[in-house]
Amino acid sequence: MIQKHYTVSQGDLVPFHNHTCQCIGTGRMALALQQEYQQQLALVQSEIGFRHIRGHGLFSDDMGIYREYTDVSGALRAEYCFTYLDLVMDSYLRLGLRPFLELGFMPEKLASGDQTIFCWKGNVTPPKSYDGWRDLVQATLRHLMDRYGPEEVSAWPVEVWNEPNLPGFWKDADMDEYFRLFEETFRAVKEVDSRFRVGGPAICGVDDQRWIRCFLEFCREKKIPLDFVTRHHYTTEVPQTRGRYGYARLQNPEEGFQNLEATRQIVDSFPEYRGLPIHITEFNTSYVPNCPLHDTNQNAAYIAGQLSRLGDVNQSYSYWTFGDIFEEFGVPFTPFHGGFGLVANGGIPKPTFWTFRFFRDLEGDCVHRSEEAVVVRHGRGYRGVAWNLTMEGTDPRLGLQLDLPAEDSPYCLLTKTVDEQVCNPLKVWHDLGEPSSLTEGQKALLKEAARPLVRTCRLEGLQGRLTVELNLEANGLVYFELLPAELTPDRGYDPRLVSASLCEGSYD
Amino acid sequence: MIQKHYTVSQGDLVPFHNHTCQCIGTGRMALALQQEYQQQLALVQSEIGFRHIRGHGLFSDDMGIYREYTDVSGALRAEYCFTYLDLVMDSYLRLGLRPFLELGFMPEKLASGDQTIFCWKGNVTPPKSYDGWRDLVQATLRHLMDRYGPEEVSAWPVEVWNEPNLPGFWKDADMDEYFRLFEETFRAVKEVDSRFRVGGPAICGVDDQRWIRCFLEFCREKKIPLDFVTRHHYTTEVPQTRGRYGYARLQNPEEGFQNLEATRQIVDSFPEYRGLPIHITEFNTSYVPNCPLHDTNQNAAYIAGQLSRLGDVNQSYSYWTFGDIFEEFGVPFTPFHGGFGLVANGGIPKPTFWTFRFFRDLEGDCVHRSEEAVVVRHGRGYRGVAWNLTMEGTDPRLGLQLDLPAEDSPYCLLTKTVDEQVCNPLKVWHDLGEPSSLTEGQKALLKEAARPLVRTCRLEGLQGRLTVELNLEANGLVYFELLPAELTPDRGYDPRLVSASLCEGSYD
Amino acid sequence: MIQKHYTVSQGDLVPFHNHTCQCIGTGRMALALQQEYQQQLALVQSEIGFRHIRGHGLFSDDMGIYREYTDVSGALRAEYCFTYLDLVMDSYLRLGLRPFLELGFMPEKLASGDQTIFCWKGNVTPPKSYDGWRDLVQATLRHLMDRYGPEEVSAWPVEVWNEPNLPGFWKDADMDEYFRLFEETFRAVKEVDSRFRVGGPAICGVDDQRWIRCFLEFCREKKIPLDFVTRHHYTTEVPQTRGRYGYARLQNPEEGFQNLEATRQIVDSFPEYRGLPIHITEFNTSYVPNCPLHDTNQNAAYIAGQLSRLGDVNQSYSYWTFGDIFEEFGVPFTPFHGGFGLVANGGIPKPTFWTFRFFRDLEGDCVHRSEEAVVVRHGRGYRGVAWNLTMEGTDPRLGLQLDLPAEDSPYCLLTKTVDEQVCNPLKVWHDLGEPSSLTEGQKALLKEAARPLVRTCRLEGLQGRLTVELNLEANGLVYFELLPAELTPDRGYDPRLVSASLCEGSYD
């Protein structure tokens, strides 16, 4: 077993920017009409509680917004139907979520070409008329402001298009055309209400730094008072395909962090844009929705490392995605198909779900941050998350000792453990034979098998210090709280007469 | 570690009468009006699903049934108010429960004396008028038949009074008076509808066998066509009091089983009553509602042994009680106060809750029954419960090997474990400092800590046999299923490329 | 006011076959994934409770069932994904509904052409390979039988395609090709399980009787043991288009009934098929989903007449549709857009919803059926529905007197009224200004305004008879019950001392 020992001294403070709950990704907007989607999102919101949600397809045809008709004079006119948009936005707001609006893709009738992406056929060509595009954008924002109030809606960030640096997402990855789209859109949105914050270029990691630089140069030249910069962040090698699946190796996390740091430096090198917020509007390990890694405890441990550091140079980072109602490669055949989601179809939380749940609770001053743990002071105690990312060739077990300042009084150490042994629904599903069609009984069982193991023990501060010992299995993830816990026994209640288990000082 | 090895041969059949869900006990009937009571009962019903419920106090004054007034001629008359009775019965039926009616205690105005029992003051004296009593009983049954239909209501068993062999429950433990009450009541009930099944004498373990014998002699003499016999069954020594609590030692289970066997023999010695059903209308370890033992894993393991054998000579056995809304010794001060319930206040399942949940699922032909386990054949696989009752001075760990007939094909072994390490809410509550007033956060935490640990592994039948190995910690309880589980992998899905955890053959 | 007086004599019995709840129509199957769809359906089921549901699009691409891939040998192979099908079928069964399976339309990749229908692009061409089609049908049925059990699934009726007599729904309305499809499908289904009942030709009213006759001749020639015949039934003239809407005049109901009678006679003229069930797998007033008539009280009154007679020669009649989540002409712009549904978007019951609710409760022997009412004996009382269909040029008010056999004792007359004054959500929506985007407050208000007015009065039977008087406003619909209601006053309760309103003998 690998042993690590860390000491926190009285007064230690460590930088840690926790934006875990700022934003979450979603499959295309029309999927939000689905009941199963809503149930998964409700689960995520009840346990984690994100503040924004971002995904594609606002203007795609299945949302039914853009329509054309011929008027009495024979002229072709646009009209807008917001029936489905209302349903979606109502549902988000009801769950405490504000949209992080991504403007795209192109309605078929407003498009200049017929190139599409994904099974669901998002059109990725520029508008046939920028006037038409501007009118669509403005009508949509004005409708939202009518319905939800201008104060509310103008607080929703607006991002222009998605990954224009990829020819699959934007015809020919045409940079000049994207810049035109950006400028037209930026000015159209501000005309509706200058309080809107608008940004881009929403690129992913191909030729990314050049795009960022050119984008900022363009904005500077056009005197566009950009509100924020957006990019994506995925951290696996190119996946190997086998049948319906893509198997991808994890990168060393440092590569990704350096890349993000480089983006930060480029932005800060523009005096006009120094310090501008950078939003990672998508991140995950693999960028394909059929990568079984997403369903594993290893993914959960890896993402813990990400959440401990992504706040260093970014104002938000939106995990792609909350759930597995997702059709980019078609409807998935099985519940554990390697989808992006925190929740598998059937409403089963994956291990990474708990990474977010645990980081959410890290409120307070940070006193320790390392490759294996983050600890914050909370009230008169502590909260922390520890993880044990297991890559090949290393001893899979980790013993972690955290020596902390404490009062000379009793504490309760509470731990919630997620690892391959105690919270691994993927394994249970595999052991059941990998059924594609879950019975209600199997769903219930998988949910039972997808909960952290909760345990407690009593510890005592001595001479101002106390040591927390955590043993993590391979790819284990532990949330802990250290709570002041003076005994307040009822008259006559004596644990020694009740059960030996009440009298044990610590685990195992 | 103690090692046990059992072999089941093809075709083995073992007697096992599983009446786990037949009946459950409850605090006095007026408590059923309470919201917290109903929430606890709903939890119990959703997870276990008992068929009948029995408790005291149907006619006690807080149910508001019996009332008197003076009519215009100056005569005192009885009248009956069924408002609360309807609320209670509606709630039971809604949860799938039928009452096992216990007729008692005495309404204050109908009583011949003022002796009461418990904080809630149940009057335990004979009626001042047997005419009045009969009228009350008949009016109540007729009202119930009007409301719920005669078919339904006449299927509810009727028991006369509670523990008349104790002077606290029946004035002077007056046997002759009880026999009179019994006969009057028996005939009154049958007059309403002869389909009602009526029994007694509902005694507990003081002078019990003599009471049973005299009761049957009385019935024989009076030619009462008794429908069933009832008694209680508690299995601890007299508790030692300390402050508000009573600490009781467990008896060797054999003592209790022998006592029940003796009752069976007495009943069968009467030709008129041979084979008559015996209902244990109350059982538990301790008979006091302030015994911390009730909250422990040891209690769960002990009750497992009870459930494996109580069906041998009894047609039902009603655990006393489902929940901890209970006021016999006054309102409890803390959530874990040693109440009788399967569920602690706050809605937290105690370990013994799972004993019932697990035995409930033992449907099928029994192939093994020992001091540590019961196994039944279920479909093409097996279900079983194993337990490790830890008394003083023995090695607390148990390794159990069950060698079973099987097909030469893959199986999934599913286990749900409840032991002092993984499912011990009492310990978590203690470690938190034994708070009397739980915050919502503490309640949620205790519920999380009160769930079995669910795990699976894959096994393979070989030459017609397969061995299940279970390792039980002190006072551990394990439910397992052995399920045929042929792999049905989706195109391209390869567990070896996903996670080492999917490829492990068995636990640990 | 028009006055009608009917007398029912002791012992009168009138034929009335009430199949109101047998089946209901739905928008295409993939819409069943939507949350709003499910909420509307849950409302319908909780108040009405249909037994079957039928709609298009089982095999359309948005259900994601049919997929192709190239195997290692380079051959193109089909595979089937049932993820969404499970979600839909689970949801139906949970709501107490069985599918009335309509097999269609054609998956794009299995199609022989690219002709589509509706905004949602259902492909209406024959299969490129009948082997492929049979395999798809059989694989789907076998999957359903695996998941829900063969007993259950083989009880679901199967209909082949939809309205093949229209060139929009079946390429060229090619009768021979349809007959081929029918035979291939019929035999494929029976091969899976001979208990399945299979029928067609699902035609609507263009050249309908010729199609029926030819279809039966074909079946006879091919010795196909047809299980039932299906057709549709709409009862308006061709709609006049204005902007987005189609305005249609109601036909005299007699025309439609005669047409159905003719179909019955054709079927019965084939000795092999005499008495075969006829299922009307779609009916409504207008056949376009943008006809404001659907939202009116007039529609409710007209459908009342339909429900009183459709059972005469048909075994079921499926109103098209239960709700307004429906995209044939695109996503609707407003909640009251003349959709087919019993429920408007936002969850608001339209007047016709109540026609079904009221007819559902007509259980018992029919004692009266006229152009304005149906009355059945129920227990010791009566239930009835009366309606006042108001066409142009007639006095809009109707006074109806029903003179009934009765006991000489008190009754309660209960009425539930739906008319343009008291239950007309369309009017409320119009009066609010016809908002396209409803606020939560407006939705709540519209629901409040969409409930029947409930009233009661006391009547007394005299000399074995009793007269019920009902006054119906224009397009009014009334459900009534006549309940024996002996007074059972509590001690001292005197209505005369409470309120004059309690002492009134009848309405107004």
Added chain:
Amino acid sequence: MIQKHYTVSQGDLVPFHNHTCQCIGTGRMALALQQEYQQQLALVQSEIGFRHIRGHGLFSDDMGIYREYTDVSGALRAEYCFTYLDLVMDSYLRLGLRPFLELGFMPEKLASGDQTIFCWKGNVTPPKSYDGWRDLVQATLRHLMDRYGPEEVSAWPVEVWNEPNLPGFWKDADMDEYFRLFEETFRAVKEVDSRFRVGGPAICGVDDQRWIRCFLEFCREKKIPLDFVTRHHYTTEVPQTRGRYGYARLQNPEEGFQNLEATRQIVDSFPEYRGLPIHITEFNTSYVPNCPLHDTNQNAAYIAGQLSRLGDVNQSYSYWTFGDIFEEFGVPFTPFHGGFGLVANGGIPKPTFWTFRFFRDLEGDCVHRSEEAVVVRHGRGYRGVAWNLTMEGTDPRLGLQLDLPAEDSPYCLLTKTVDEQVCNPLKVWHDLGEPSSLTEGQKALLKEAARPLVRTCRLEGLQGRLTVELNLEANGLVYFELLPAELTPDRGYDPRLVSASLCEGSYD
């Protein structure tokens, strides 16, 4: 029909203090443990939303708070159990309610005598020890502050005892003893947290003004910085008893208002206490819980008049009570037994429920207040309540015309009507035969019959004015809104082609 015509001029402002939702009464606190109680309260809160709740019995023995035991030294000691108090307070806060704490009655063991009140036996004698009483009060408040936070709990008003001017509620109506209790309690509470607001003397209308005066003189003399004054307000004559019921005649409302005005003047005559808030901690028509008047439409109309004026000199007025789970005269025999509640048992809103619902929505500047109506400006329109209290000998119908300033544009007039014809569940229950034990079907029917009739019509402002005409039946109550409602028709939607009912300009 009586005709009334009122004109509101541009700029008119009328005093109207709307404290409708400030406080509501409840049966004794232990009843709050009941499920039916909680369901009724949840209904009340979802539709009305009171801010405080006040009732008796906080310290009565069924709450289980006060307990005594003998310690090892043989001394008798008090201890406090807050298990039930937590359940009750949790439930209130969950429903958005804060307690208006009434400190009383006396725990049996702390009492100096054995005089009790009501079936539930509230002890009404002074404490045997004022030290014990103070300790009980302080321990309770401190526990509440621990659990809910000092900020929260110190905002709960505290009232000392109930109706000490009646010998039934306070032994001998002993004024000096009450004053002692008040002073001791006042100082004890302030010692816990000086932010608590404490008041009394909670008297009802017997010798009331003398008590108020003496109380204030006592406070002045003792230099008690009183926070508010409390009293009760009932407005019927002494009831006539008949069997189980009390029939009471309504007083002319003016008598009551004058009495309250007199109290205001007494308080203001003390310079120290001028302007001190007066809280009416109980009001209703009759003060007995078996008065059928409470269930009538007449009660609803009478209370409308009360709500229009009680705010004139009082800071709150708490209707006694929200629901009919209430045991002062024993458990009620029937659902409509004349209980105090806004909701009848079974969850059925009585007409007076709607009086509160309607007044709740009167937010905005008042422009009209008369004996029949209150109207406020709301946004660009109006809201109002009108009522027609029908006493004997007057024409029961009222025609009300309100001539209002308006824009020259279209409006929607929305009305919700509650009267003896359209919303009178008492009548429906009577017509059903006055059943004591409601079936589920009867409950559902009574709820359907207990909803206001909602209607709308379109009106048009002309030359800056608009007239609203309301026709009220006997004891009718109407809520109305006048909403600006410009038509926004969808393309091609023409109401004239849809239904004549859409084109009507106003009602009837």
